[in-house]
Amino acid sequence: MAALVAGLPSGCFHCAEVLPAQAPTVAVDGVTRAFCCDGCAAAALWIRDAGLSQYYRLRRDEARRVSAEEEDFSAWMQPEILAEHAWAVPGGMEIVVLSAGLRCAACAWLVDQALMRENGVLDVTANAATGRIRLRWNPSAVDLSKLLQRLGALGFAPVLATGTARERTRRREWRRDVLRLGLAGIGAMQAMMFAEALYLDTAAQMPVATRDFLRWTTLLVSTPVVFIAGWPFIAGLLRGLRERSATMDVLAGASILLAYFASVVETLRGGGQVWFDASVMFVFLLLTARQLEQWARRRATLCVDALAQRRPVFAQREEGDGTLTRIATAKIRVGDVLRVDAGDSVPADGVLLDAQAALDEALLTGEALPVLRRRGDPIAAGSNCCERPLRLRVVRVGGDTRLAQLVRLLEQAQTQRPRLARAADRAARQFANGVLIAAVLVFGAWWWWQPARAFEVVLALLVISCPCALALALPAALAAATDALARRGVLVVRADAVEVLAAVDTLILDKTGTLTDTRLARDTVQTFGGMTCDEVLAIAASLQGDATHPLAAAFRAAAASGPELPRVASGTGQGTGPIAEPGAAEQAQIPCGLRPGLGIEGCVGGRHYRLGRADFAAARDDDGAVWLGDGQTALARFSVEQQLRANAAAAVATLQQLNISIEISTGDSAEAAAAVAGQLGINCWRARQTPEDKLARAQALQRAGHVVSMLGDGINDAPVLAGASVSFAFADGAALTHRAADLVLTGNALAGVAHSIAVARRTRRIVRQNLVWAATYNVVALPFAALGWVAPWLAALGMAGSSLFVVLNALRLSRSHT
Amino acid sequence: MTILLLLVPLAVLLLAAAVAAFVWAVRHGQFDDLDTPALAPLLEDAAPPLQRHAD
Structure with missing residues (x-):
């Protein structure tokens, strides 16, 4: 059985990626396993030799691909x-x-x-x-x-x-929250025990001394719960009073303090009833709902932190004598000569000193393919150096660079984004007004009829109308929605993202990287000289090796999607040989090389190949396609195109069904934008947009009364992401977009947008149901309380029951719908 | 019902002890990771932590 599994490998044993033609193997737990690369194989070997191979049995997710090259730390x-x-x-x-x-x-x-x-x-x-x-x-x-x-x-x-200070704050906050919740739980249960003893005295037979003893004990237990565990609500009340705004926090804080101090007064003067249990239960229930919501969102934020991929950033400065020194990016000065390695991003704006260089500016401008720059051309910070190292002279640093300007634009946009009034705060205001008016009327009526009981009845009325369910309505629904979205690969980062999302009517989409991928169309591959499509793809993918630019990724993806991978004779020199034969890697490397602006050449299976422009690879006239040849004769022609992402059409159709009007806004050319818009049935598109244009468009739509959402992946999208009412970024997009966005999409990205909007709308519906239910409960309870008929235990039961209803209703959101 | 005079303070003392134990546990990081320890019973501890001092 085990041998069967090993004989038919479906993917790398370590990371589950596609296996190359000659996969390295390692015996783990007595079974020979195949690996996608030497890095994964070495990891498995180490894990086995350390006696830790049970990891493979216990893990729930595949590991990540291990880079064969050792990173320099x-x-x-x-x-x-x-x-x-x-x-x-x-x-x-x-x-x-x-x-x-x-x-x-x-x-x-x-x-x-x-x-x-x-x-x-x-x-x-x-x-x-x-x-x-x-x-x-x-x-x-x-x-x-x-x-x-x-x-x-x-x-x-x-x-x-994220830095010592933030990490420590994060841990302190987590512990503080756990402490508050634990204290509220332990204290509230104990206070309920004592309150129960008082409730059971239905015939009022308890001696006054015993009753007062129990009341004082309850007071002792409740005080820390209200003032330590319940501090967030009291702080919210104080803040609301300072800002003179009646929010849900004010209502919650006021109710807790009211129930507590009313009970203290009744304990002191030996009055009819106390409501300590209502006060502490309110603290406990509300704290639980809030913490669940915050923790669900915190998990999302933590994931996004890891996505930012912060590494120590250093630049390499070339000194007068040609030696390189590593310096912190903050120490770069205008006039310095810097060296940027292939795959690294350019740390400062400058001019190119080399004859030519290829730069990937996709994240900065939306241009999909690497652009060629010649000596003296300007190079923007934030673009990625492709193919081979380049040298540049710095002309602008820090706050003057294009990247820094975009960050400023982002911050500005964030402060200007329109705020939607929160439904819960509006409900809280109406509720508070209603209860206050009722209290004044009831007090007046009792004062006129039976002045001795007026104070007691009004106190009871205010406590019974405690809006526990009302305050729970929103956090419970948000916690369930955040969790449901996280399971579908949508991380909710900002607090009111779900609420705003429910109101969205316009979506602006970036094109490059969002709707389209750089893809190699398998069905347009032409071969010459008798090789099959799969063979030439495998050779091309081998030549590209581990290069990171979009074209190399396209070749790897095309080769991997083949029905069966062709066997390339002998070692390919790209790390696919068995781990035991490291010598194979050396043979191939001598003639290998990148020819900037032309292509790449190297040896695969003992033969010399060139991949790139037609004049370079096959001695023909350049026609924009990528050719494989040996420098003289052509072997294959690949056409590289911007292809729609697999699920783009379906996702756009779903969004249109949700009555969302969609616009494309791209830095790319008009033809490219029109083609994509046509294929997707989108009528509105704008091409050659700068980040400022995109932001201006979003703000114009907002002024016209639309609630605008934005989805983008590049640095050029970051300002508009920050300025849109609610925005999405991709997990694999630029780090700056994560900072600007409210939701981050992992996995099957585009479908996630439609799904999030659908979940947000269901959340809004459930919040409304909850608010209506909570208000109804209080409206029904109010007259009985006004007549002085409601016993404290009945009030507590009603409160707990209506809260339970609200929570269960919210939990319907976490049941998976598609 | 004079026994209440003993039992109720006793209950409050136990409560105080429970809260103190909880605070101690939180401060010592017992609640920092709520997922990983769930796996501990499934693992045969291949290398007791002490081993690293030996090599």
Whole structure:
């Protein structure tokens, strides 16, 4: 059985990615397993030899692909980085790092075990829920970079956390919240016990001394619950009073304090009844609902933190004598000569010093394919260097760069975004007004009829109309909705995102990277010289190796989607040989190379190939397509095009069914935009848009009364994401967009937008039902309370019952609908 | 019902003890990770943490 599994590998045993023609193998637990690359194989080998292979049995998610090249973590050892991210503890230092690969409890266990084996490690706590690894080490016994390398080699490549101060605040807040909730739970249950004793005295036979003893004890137990656990509500009340706005917080805080102080007064003067239990139950129920909502959102924020992929950022400055020095990006000065490695992003605006260079500006401008820059051309910070290292002279730094301008635009847009009135706050205002008017009328009536009981009855009335269910209505529904969305790969980052989303009527879409991918159309591959389509694709993918630009990714994807992968004879030199034969990699590398602006050449299976422009690869005239050849004769022609994402059409159709009007706004050319809009049936599109244009368009729509949502992935979209009423970013988009967006989409992206809007609308419906129910309950209870007929136990039962109804109604949201 | 004079303060004392224990647990990070420890019973501890001092 096991041998059968190993004989028919469906994907890499470690990361489940597609297997190459010659997959390296490792025997794990007595079964031979195949791996996609040497990196994964080495990780599995290490895990097996460390005796940790039960990880593979216990994990729920596949690991991430392990890069075959060892990442260099020496930059982490720089004093500036350590000063900001690590702190001293007894016996050594402590640092918190993030890892996007930390997905399940088994991963956390593996990280713990792996790092504890290293000398000089004092303590490790990996937390899969937060994606964080807390590491305590002794700097004199081991280098931090060695430990981080171990993490990287297992597929948990660490990235910088958000800084010591924020990490510590985060932990302090979490503990404070758990403490409050625990205290409220323990205290409220105990206060209920004593209140029960008082309730059971239905015939009022209890001696006054016993009754007062029990009341004073309840007072003792309730006080910390109200003032420590219930502090967020009291603080909300004070804030609301200062700002003179009647919000739900004011209502909740006022009710808690009212029930508490009314009970204190009745205890002191030996009055008819006390409501300590109502006060503490309110604190406990409301705190639970709020914490659930906050924790659901906090989980989302933590995931987004890991997506930002913060690494120590250094630039390489070329000194007068040609040597390179690593300097912090803050130390770059105008006039410096910098070197940027392939795959790195450009740290400052400058002019190119090399003859030519290819730059990926997709995130900055929306241009899909790498652009060619020549000597003296300007290069913008934030663009990615493709293919090979480049040199540039800095002309602008810091706040003057294009990137910094976009960040300023983003911040400005964020302050100007229109606010929607929250339904719950409106309900709270109406409710508070209604209850106050009723209280005045009732007090007047009793004063006229039976002045001795007036105070007592009005107090009872105010406590019984305690709007517990009303206050629960919103947080309970939001918690359920946030959770339901997270399960579908939509992370809700900002608090009122779901509410605003329900009101959205216009959606602006970016084109490049959002609606389209750079894709190689398999069915348009032409081959010459008798090779099959799959063979030429495999060769092309091998030549591209691990390059990161969109075209290389397109070749890899096309090769991987083939029905069966062709066998390329002998080692390919791209890390696909068995792990035992590292020599294979060396043969192929000598003639390999990138020819900027032309293509790439190298050896696959002993033959020399060129891939790129027609004149370079096959000695023909350039026709815009990508050719594979040996420099003289052509072997294949690939046409590369912007293709719609697989689910784009379906997602757009679903959105249109939801009565959302859709616009395309792109930095790309008019033809490209028109083609995509035509294919999707979208009437409105704008091409060649700068970030400022996009933002202006969104704001114009908002002024016209529309609630505008935006979906984008590039740095050029960040300002409009911040300015839209509610916005979506992609998990694999630029880090700046995560900062600007309210929701982050992982996985099957476009479908997530329609799904979120549908869930948001259902949430709005359920919140409304809840508000109506809660108000009805109070309206019915009010007359009885006004007549002085409601016993405290009945009031408590009614309150708990209506709250339960509201919570159960909200939970309907987490039941999966499609 | 004089026994209440003993039992009620006793209950309050126990309550105080429970709260103190809870506060101690939270402050010592017992609630920081609510997911990973669920896996602990399933694992045979391949390498007891002490082993690293030996090598």
